[in-house]
Amino acid sequence: MLENAMQQAETSQVTSVKEVGASKVETLRSAVNVKAYVDFAAMSKEGDLAIIGWVFDPEDQVQGFAILTERRRGVLEKRSYRVTPLVSGINRVTIDRVSRLDVAQAMSGQVEDRAGKHGFVLVVPRCEENASLAMAMPSGKYVILPFVPLRHRADIEPVLQQYWLHSGPQFLAALRHSLGSDHPLTQVAATLSGSVTSSALPTRQFAACDHGFIVDDRTLILNGWIAIRPDQMEVLELIGGGETQEISSRIRRYARPDLLPRFPWSTEEPLGFVCVLRKDKKWPQELRLKIRDRNGQVETIFTSARELAWPELSAAIGGYHGLAGHVIKLLSELQSSQDPEVSRENIGRLQREEFYSRYPNTPFNIEDPVRLIGAIDRAFPLDEEGVLIFGWKLFPMREPQSISIRGEEGEAVGLDGRFSPLIRNDVAQIHRPRFSEVQELCGFVCLAPMPTRRGEARVLCFDYGELGEVWLKVPTDTTNKSSLDLVKEVLGLVPAPRASLFDVFDNGLGRAIAALSTSGTRSSPNVVERQFGEAPSQPSVSVIVPLFGRFDFIRHQLAHFVGDPDFCDVDLIYVVDDPSITYMVQDMAISYYQLFELPFRVVWYGVNLGFAGANNVGAKLARAETLLLLNSDVIPKHPGWLGELHRSLLGLPEAGAVGPLLLFSDDSIQHAGMRPREDPVLPGFLLNIHPGKGQAWNGDQEPVEQPLLTGACIMLRTRDYLEAGGLDEGYLIGDFEDSDLCLALRKEGKRLWLVPAAALWHLERQSQNASEIVGSRQLLTFYNGWRYVKKIRSGEIASPDEAGG
Amino acid sequence: MRVLILSHGHPNFSKGGGELAAYHLFNGINDTAANEAWFVGRAPQELLHLGTPISGVNPREFLISGNADIHNLTATIPLGKDSDFAVLLRSIRPDVIHFHHYFHLGLEMIYAAKRTCPTASIVLTLHEYIAICLNNGQMTKTDGRLCYRYSPRECHLCYPELTPEDFFLREQYIKSFFRIVDAFVSPSCFLKDRYVAWGISEDKISIIENGLPAGHRVPLQPLVANEKRTRFAYFGQINPFKGVDVILEAFVNLSLKERKQVTLDLFGSALNYQSAEFQAKISSLLDRLKGVARMHGPYEPEEMGRLMGEVDWVIMGSVWWENSPLVIQEAFKFGRPVICPDIGGMAEKVQPGVGGLNYRARDSISLSTVVSRIIDDAGIHSSICESLPSYTSVEDSTNTHIDLYQRLNSSSKSL
The missing domain is CATH 2.60.40.10 (Immunoglobulins)
Known part of the structure; x- marks a missing residue:
């Protein structure tokens, strides 16, 4: 190898820098009959690199060393490498051969030892930070030798000491030659040269x-x-x-x-x-x-x-290098073979003590060039449901035999099949220069089914069999945020490809979010009610209007309701689902009751329950046998719509729910019934689409049966609503609850009707604080969509495809 | 018949055309034998008593608090059945409640009035276009262009911080109160047409011109040798909406020879409230018109006849549609022709040769041409003055209003 390098230097004093494609770069595993290893690498803060290593190359295949620097260009980030051949003497590079008896000894069983000079020392001044060392092969390809350079004297000294006896003198000489005597690396080596003696030479003992x-x-x-x-x-x-x-x-x-x-x-x-x-x-x-x-x-x-x-x-x-873990495994095997002496208690104690001794020094991330490069970024303890773990992992040389989660008692739960890959471009970009096989999908999310409370010690254990175990600490001390914030945080960590998103939810993420979202205060809140005016004694309809964010809709709706004779016996309930507006709503309620003298109730409970929860609170207080769920941003177009809907509900065949035609402010269709649709971009999910949205309404006034109706304005019997359990509060923020309720009604054989004779304006999304929601909104929709499909598949609610509309 | 007039201001403190028209009507009704009127004018809080939104000036005139902003138009005083406002209404027991405007007072006051006095007819006089347009009700775009129609999407382009739905909500809210109004009054056809296009039923709007106190034509100043009828004057506030800069630019555009034959007198206040940029523009134009244009400052309505008597023509420069400008009525009353833009309420009251001359709105060159024509055509002034339209007196306007009230009350009783 080094002969080749010398010849190269003689024939051409110029090292030719060239560029090769990613396909020209391989790992050592792909090289046949060549073994090589970097024993030691150090880098000064100026970027001067010094390496001790060896190459066992019986067929003289290796042509020379080179430094490879990754480059990316273009929109597709096409990768290539700049190759700088390393030739001794050029650019102050020093390559020196070293006798390595140890290598010769170990390899002599295979082939005859040639010159015995398998070792090398290499000094490359001013090397780029992300550069990697490679060997040029006859095929024109380059084989990368992975290494992680040490940077601090305290790390360098003890390691260098181990290699001093065979490579030390040449290493020191190479450093002096390339970097000079005053260089910090040279000085570290010079200090060692006096302290290590030959009495430590290894014996032939094997x-x-x-x-x-x-x-x-x-x-x-x-x-x-x-x-x-x-x-x-x-x-x-x-x-x-x-x-x-x-x-x-x-x-x-x-x-x-x-x-x-x-x-x-x-x-x-x-x-x-x-x-x-x-x-x-x-x-x-x-x-x-x-x-x-x-x-x-x-x-x-x-x-x-x-x-x-x-x-x-x-x-x-x-x-002792994981000895305890191996002993525990052997003992467990004996226990499972019914040996009465090896008790569960004894093994348990060993496991517990092994865990306690190892846990404090267990890192959150690791860079082991053979077994595992990876990290755990975030974890969410979910009590009985387990712990949701986000991180990334690369197995540079070896795949683990198994991955498990370990608890404080040393107990383990296997995690095979529970990892869902996520996209981590950042990780791929950083590590690809040294590990060319890194994929963008190296991130993961995993719901580990070991009950875990906040602050409990947990580790992920990657078991490489004879290569031992690698442990990563699971950070279970998550800050105590509100459940919705936690859900948003979780969803923010899920950059999964759209095509596999449903499977990611199905493989634990969905259950984890369900657990997180119910971990907050889901107990029934303390509801306070204030009646304005005299409540109608026998109301025909209870109208429930949740308020969140904007509350000026109260005056807009009342201004229209008050002129409508249908509202003279209506039980109108405004549900304040936003603690921050409770008192402003009451102020507005007072002045507008005084003005219009239309009786209504305001109820509040000091928390934000979401669309479903707010309606459920309202429905429990409803006095009429018929319910109308109404968004605050729905404004009637003409009087008489409420009676029209009510007559339709009572009169249409098997009517379980009726809904009006909802129009945008320009009178184009906002809702004329909903239909389910599978989206090719998001396989697995069922989306709700509004047929005709934005188009002019060309239908007549006759009621039309629909597969689904929107919850923005829907009328149904109070009894049916309560028997269905109300709107499902397991959906987050406001999605799919309405279609879920429709399918629950249809499961009972009831039918859904659009009543176009009742027309209202729906100023869609004016009732929501769009800016606050827009970020995580879509991700919440995915979760809600997954939950919806699961309920349909389990038969809990009807399938939207069957009949209807 | 007992009539309550509500106005967005009291002319003692705020001398806009709308307030004056409302106050003239109040006086006009009280001058009739068979009818009585009360006047409630909105006033700023510092003119009112503490602890009540209503302050009586005399047994028939009241000031009322209110700060309804142009966006929400929402009343700011209590309106419940025990409120001071309801007490006042119950004590007056009006047969007709006539709102001269809803701005400042608040739309909800219309509902409270109807609720408190269910048998009274509700009349609403429309002034500018505040229900239709957020830009001071002028129906001009925020970038200065004229606006031809209400459209929530286009309104959003003028006010990007508001959504089209915000404008739609505002519209629907206003209309929910306008539904209670029994009759609308518009002083011009143009304004009526804009409100009809916006959504008010055409047969609910009557056209009644605002009345002016009686007066007579003032003789022209005699001409001396070589003099022409080329003395022009502007009356009104000095602000960009009134286009005073357009008028001054037109005179700058004249040739030196022409300039020596004309004078331009500006009467009006409020220049000091305008932007520094506008003030600088006006003062620079005045500098270039030394010897031609003179800025006189504020005047009182009582001076109008004497001031108009010293000039030959009244000029308007308004860059928006206007409604029925009082200055046109005043000019007709005192016998002076009007030169005004060819748009909106101005074009309705003054057509080419009838009542005056028009020029292309916002176009100072077009106005220069009109002025040049007047310099060249010695006969034009007298020929226009011969057929000058008459003005509407308070008495005429009042009688037309009373006819309307009676029609409304008899139709509601016949139901």
Whole structure:
């Protein structure tokens, strides 16, 4: 490799910078018969990069190193890379070869060691922040070597120390050559050069036993490491108390990152081992393990096992590269195989203590170039329903065997199939330079079904088997916002592709929002009522008008109602669904009652219940047998409309509800009945459409049956309304409640009629504070739409497709 | 017959044409033998007593509080059955309640009046276009163009902060009260047509010109050698709506030779209330018309005959439609022809050669041409003066009103 680089430097002093497409860039996994690893990388704040690593390249494939810088351009953000070949001596770059006995030793089982110079040190002054290191391959492609540079002296020193014995002197020389003696990186290296001595050189030993524990006499736990590939191991015997036992099949291998410097080839081989062995009599303390590989090398290691009781175990095994987790797994397997000695209680204690010892240092985000790069951004504890988790994740080299949520008792609940992908362009943009396979859909939302209250400790556990577990902390200490604000916040975090939005709701998000929205005060509020004028003794219709935001509609409606003889026996109820306007509404009610002397009631309850809740409060107070739900921004066109609707409700066949023709202020149609429609852009959802909206009304005055009617002005029997449970308050803000009520009536065999002889103006959306709602409004609509479809599918309400209209 | 006249102002404190017309009618009715009238004029709070919205000036004249803004037109005083307003109505026991305008008073007062006096007829005199147009009721766009029709969408373009539905609501709210009105009075056909197009039934609007106190034609000043009938005067407020700048520009446009043959006298106040920009414009135009134009400042209505006696022509410059400008009636009363724009109520009262001459509204060049023609045509003044229309006296106007009241009361009794 380095010969090639030198030749290149001789033939051309100019390094040719070029640009290649994304398809030319691959990960190391795709390279055949080349192994490479960056052991150590450091970057100064000026951007000077220094690397220690190795390349095992028996077929001399690697042509040289290069720095790759990602570029994006165009609307489609087409990716390409600028390639700057690294040639020693050009632009103060230094590449030096280093003898790496450790690499040679580990790889010698495979092929003959050539020069033994597998290692390299590399210094690149003024390297770009997002640049990555790549090897040029004969195919013209580039293989990226992932690394995360260390930046602080406190981080750099201990790591560099591990590699000092083989690469240190050349590293220091390269730093001096490229960056000069005064450079901070050079100075760190220079300090180390005096302190590390050759007495720490690794021996040829290839196995060791780190711990032996005998718990309550009859359970033996052993752990250590064996630096042989599993397929190279022929015999593993446990010898003690005059017995010999073959245990190769009983050990569990696990990753020992601490051994990587000594056995650099082991990046993908777990060198550690642990076993839990049961015996129906007491284990001897003095034990040895005999290991023989296929080449006939034998290693015998001795251990003197410590005797302890179950409660002492977790303290003994905590903190050794996840040893406790592996022991717990093995013990759980024994428990499930009905071993009476390994009690649930003992395992529970271990799990709990393992959780407590690990939780405080568990991060919210992690950058592990092999297993997991990811973060948990936000979580919403939902009590019994579980916890809703938002985050993103990339698995750069390995996929986890399973993902679970863990609680304080160490209990775990698997989360397979519960992750819905979300779009995270920000994450993809940041990480693509180093991990070219990153997808935009790397975000996730997951409803983890482990009951979780605010502040309870939870972690997401990514189990990589022998590579151990990666834990991410779930932030359950959400601020105590109102339920609707929480729902809006949740919905703001859902950038899912429209085509899969319904599935995202179906896969837990919908249930989570339902749980969040009911977590607030849904108990029936304390309703206060004030009667203006004398209530009609036998009202024919109770008219319920919720008020939110704008309340000047009161005077507009009253000015029209007062001239209409139909209103002489009406039970008119204004429901204040907005605490901020309670007193202004009363002031207006007083002056306009004094003026018009038309009796009405004002009711208020100090909270905002939404359209459904406000109508439900009004309906409970209704005195008439017939209800009219009326939006405040509906103004009658002519007197007589109320009687027309009432006669129609009583007279039309099986009429369950009737609605008038609603017109915009320019007399075009706002509502002449509603129909359901599936939207190709939003598969799964059913939208309500208003046929003819904005068109001129050309129909005659005869009633027409409709599949659905709007709730802006709908008349029905009070009894039917209450039997249907009123408007469903599970919908948020105001969507689908009306069609839901219509379908509930239709489920009872009732029919819905449009009565065009009654015509009113509907100044749509004038009654809502549009600016406040517009942001999350559409997302709430998606939630409401999902809920609506679920109720139809479950048969709770009629299907809108069947008959009707 | 007992008639209560309500006005948006009292002429003692506010001398607009509407207030004056209402007050003349009040006096006119009381001058008849068979009828009695009461006058209630809206006044600013500082002229009223504390603790009651009503202050009696004398047994027949009252001031009333009220601050209905142009957008909502909503009454600001209590109107319930025990309110001071209801007490006043019950004590007067009117057969006719005649609202001269709804602005400042509030639309709800119409309902309260009908509710308190269910047998009384309700009459409403329409002045400018406040029900139709938020821009001071002038039916001009906020960018200055003339407006030809009410349309919530176009109104929204003038006032983007309000939605078309806001205008629609305002319209429907006003109409809900106008439904109670038994008869509308409009001093001009033009204004009637605009309100009919907006939605008031045509047969509910009677055209009755505002009356002026009796007066007679004032003789022209004798001419000396080479003099022409080329003395012009403007009467009214000095503000942009009245187009005083258009008039001055027309005189600037004249040739030097022409300018030496004309004079322009401006009578009126309120220049100091206008924008600095407008004040600067007027003063710069006056500078360029030294020796031609003179700014006299405020005048009293009583001076009108004497002031008109010293000039030959009355000029108007209004850039909006107007209704039935009092100054036209005054000019006819004192025997002076009027030069005015060719739009709205002005074009209705003055047609080319009948009562005066017209020019293209807002067009100072067109006005210059008219003035040049007057300089050149020595006979035009006398020929127009020969056929000058008569004015409507308070007595005539009052009698027409009383006829209307009687018609209304007999038709309601016959039901």
